[in-house]
Amino acid sequence: MEDLMGGAYSRNNGKLRRWTVPEIRALGGGCALQVAAKLGRSPRAVQDKARSIGVEPPRMPHACYWPKATKDRALAMRSEGRSLASISRATGVPVGTLRHWVYGERNRGRS
Numbered sequence: 001m002e003d004l005m006g007g008a009y010s011r012n013n014g015k016l017r018r019w020t021v022p023e024i025r026a027l028g029g030g031c032a033l034q035v036a037a038k039l040g041r042s043p044r045a046v047q048d049k050a051r052s053i054g055v056e057p058p059r060m061p062h063a064c065y066w067p068k069a070t071k072d073r074a075l076a077m078r079s080e081g082r083s084l085a086s087i088s089r090a091t092g093v094p095v096g097t098l099r100h101w102v103y104g105e106r107n108r109g110r111s
Contacts, residue, residue, distance in 0.1 A: 032058035
């Protein structure tokens, strides 16, 4: 949420408060839960603020991240003409994840 002067706010227990410079400096990388606890903000607010200022957002610890080598291998297999299903069987990566890697943003709202 932005105020009229362009300052960024975050909701905390139903109240809005500005992001301070030290809070913004603490956003880069790490565990989203730890950064959020340290700042007294929600993990989602921490990640959203980091993205909005162009900083690598802290990651949630429970999320599964595939190694870069696996993603590169899957994309190479796709460029060779293999289907997403065959790549999924060969790499163990779900078809939905492969679809996201190949085609970009996930299609969340189908109309």
